[in-house]
Amino acid sequence: MAKKWTRWQDWVALVVGALVALSTIVVSTAGEPGALATMIVLGVLIALVSLYSLYSPGTVATEYVNVVLGVLLFLAPFVFTYTALAGAAWVSFIGAILTVAASIWALPYSNRAHKELAQH
Template sequence: MTKWYRWQDWATVAAGLFTAVAVLWTRQLNLSTTCMLVFGGLLVVSGLINLAMPGMPAMEYVQAILAAGLVLSPWLGTYTGATGAALTSWIAGGVALVVTAAAIKPSTDVRHAYRVSH
């Protein structure tokens, strides 16, 4: 698979970037700023790693865990009362989780094809 090409990873980068930047215009409460910046930033980094090295299924699973963490963060960071921040976390985390799940099989196929050819 070609580097920097897979749309699923670009969508994850966009979701992470949107989450991290959304702290500027959403009302923040308790640990919302920290959770949104950390999970958003880590999703950007993991998405870029997956774009640069598309045959690493383990990194896809790490990315899925980060996306699930973002979905759970309004409860874990006790900011469900900050509607904008919570909705951003739930929606962006859900999008990242779905597109990452869609990227696991192609990533595994690339890894398998590489191992067979070498």
């Protein structure tokens, strides 16, 4: 049976989400109010969804939610026009890629845990 708090992919997504949200302290978001809010909100959401996924390893939907949040984080610099802020844009791009990769990597493990829980 899948144990809580053990899936490394969810830990990676949790740390990435926290770093994206906290990066606004050191990365310039001046002049683009959408950059600050977007990075904080999406970073916190990624971290919270990852935290729930760690707590409940059989919940497959959390992995899909993090994939969607990762895609939104990748698109955010274009939508909220902060591509000119290189630091903020790169944090968004790299954070998005890591979140999507970790969440997709966790899907088979989450599916297996879900099936184990359904049998009991």
